[in-house]
Amino acid sequence: xxxxxxxxxxxxxxxxxxxxxxxxxxxxxxxxxxxxxxxxxxxxxxxxxxxxxxxxxxxxxxxxxxxxxxxxxxxxxxxxxxxxxxxxxxxxxxxxxxxxxxxxxxxxxxxxxxxxxxxxxxxxxxxxxxxxxxxxxxxxxxxxxxxxxxxxxxxxxxxxxxxxxxxxxxxxxxxxxxxxxxxxxxxxxxxxxxxxxxxxxxxxxxxxxxxxxxxxx
Amino acid sequence: xxxxxxxxxxxxxxxxxxxxxxxxxxxxxxxxxxxxxxxxxxxxxxxxxxxxxxxxxxxxxxxxxxxxxxxxxxxxxxxxxxxxxxxxxxxxxxxxxxxxxxxxxxxxxxxxxxxxxxxxxxxxxxxxxxxxxxxxxxxxxxxxxxxxxxxxxxxxxxxxxxxxxxxxxxxxxxxxxxxxxxxxxxxxxxxxxxxxxxxxxxxxxxxxxxxxxxxxx
DNA sequence: GTGAAAAATTTACACTGGAAACATGAGTGC
DNA sequence: GCACTCATGTTTCCAGTGTAAATTTTTCAC
Numbered sequence: 001x002x003x004x005x006x007x008x009x010x011x012x013x014x015x016x017x018x019x020x021x022x023x024x025x026x027x028x029x030x031x032x033x034x035x036x037x038x039x040x041x042x043x044x045x046x047x048x049x050x051x052x053x054x055x056x057x058x059x060x061x062x063x064x065x066x067x068x069x070x071x072x073x074x075x076x077x078x079x080x081x082x083x084x085x086x087x088x089x090x091x092x093x094x095x096x097x098x099x100x101x102x103x104x105x106x107x108x109x110x111x112x113x114x115x116x117x118x119x120x121x122x123x124x125x126x127x128x129x130x131x132x133x134x135x136x137x138x139x140x141x142x143x144x145x146x147x148x149x150x151x152x153x154x155x156x157x158x159x160x161x162x163x164x165x166x167x168x169x170x171x172x173x174x175x176x177x178x179x180x181x182x183x184x185x186x187x188x189x190x191x192x193x194x195x196x197x198x199x200x201x202x203x204x205x206x207x208x209x210x211x212x213x214x215x216x217x
Numbered sequence: 218x219x220x221x222x223x224x225x226x227x228x229x230x231x232x233x234x235x236x237x238x239x240x241x242x243x244x245x246x247x248x249x250x251x252x253x254x255x256x257x258x259x260x261x262x263x264x265x266x267x268x269x270x271x272x273x274x275x276x277x278x279x280x281x282x283x284x285x286x287x288x289x290x291x292x293x294x295x296x297x298x299x300x301x302x303x304x305x306x307x308x309x310x311x312x313x314x315x316x317x318x319x320x321x322x323x324x325x326x327x328x329x330x331x332x333x334x335x336x337x338x339x340x341x342x343x344x345x346x347x348x349x350x351x352x353x354x355x356x357x358x359x360x361x362x363x364x365x366x367x368x369x370x371x372x373x374x375x376x377x378x379x380x381x382x383x384x385x386x387x388x389x390x391x392x393x394x395x396x397x398x399x400x401x402x403x404x405x406x407x408x409x410x411x412x413x414x415x416x417x418x419x420x421x422x423x424x425x426x427x428x429x430x431x432x433x434x
Numbered sequence: 435g436t437g438a439a440a441a442a443t444t445t446a447c448a449c450t451g452g453a454a455a456c457a458t459g460a461g462t463g464c
Numbered sequence: 465g466c467a468c469t470c471a472t473g474t475t476t477c478c479a480g481t482g483t484a485a486a487t488t489t490t491t492c493a494c
Contacts, residue, residue, distance in 0.1 A: 036336040169386020
């Protein structure tokens, strides 16, 4: 994704790669200044272009934010898959993906919030929708290994939803600072620990087609 | 919470109850126009006051939003407790609270988003912090019944975090339309179903001090 | 070359939240 | 009764935002 003008020569009237450059600048500003302080004009200024130039490519601010969120989901999916080692069992792989999920939210809080904000970006957009689905698919495939779907009654979908809810909820709460400043000094536990402390979660072999979560003594 | 001027007489220079009136107007506008379209000026206009009047009571827009979020958390806690019948067992009560959680998010999506937005409101504020903790406490007490904390190693806190993550994650995803428009037409499941389909979750008696979650056949 | 369309700019507008100076009036001390 | 004080609101102004419309510049197809 090169986002600089095509040749490295002096300023030209046509940027040549403005669309990608705006997305890249938006991602950078998101990290630097946060979601609340992000503005269309500032993104355009960083690329060195008038503040109405993005309209040609994205229609409106929402369109630009949608494109940024789509790129975010692509990186999100990559973060989920980064720790997945093929030789590991389904449980280890689940741990790795969950760790990637939470780590991504922690490392890119503003982008993460944007990605899941129905207000700020248009989730009907095909590009964003596809990127989000790809990211979800990583978790879904891991759930598939755990729940082969023989149980009937939508057990497969339910398992996906459960996993996603846990990981997303934890990431969201940690991201918004809710877990750290809890009622009676709630320490932050990694979602990885959360999973790891489910003793009967399979042990790494899938010799039993059964996932039992024992929380209490 | 009466938010109208003290007597019903004609307009007076001093509102008399501006602080509560602004919070109430903000809550109403949040429902009507959504979080993105909420503005300080419009809230003030609805109360019939200049747009700088709120500054005396809340300092800034963030201060006002913080107060609105605090009131939101109070109603949230009430929604969690609404379905709790004392004669029910811990699992039924958990179901009821989870149902209230998701229902609240669904019925008041804009307010729910505001409440958990670290950008928009100040979670250091004592009033907001107390209200949020009270709301969290409802879930925590239910977790306590399930996990008496004898297991050591922070099992109690971990159980709270797990429950909260599940419920909050599900509510958040459903709220942002992620679950409905999932990858391959993911149907929306109530969080209540999610819990109810954990067959070994205690059965309504707590005769066993053990919570086993069996997801698969 | 020439003409059409894409890409950017300039300008203008309605709106936002905040700052500063001012107006009002409720309450207190006498 | 009366002045003084200070919380409460208003007016005015400002920098900043996103969007729309008209205009300029460039590219590309023919």
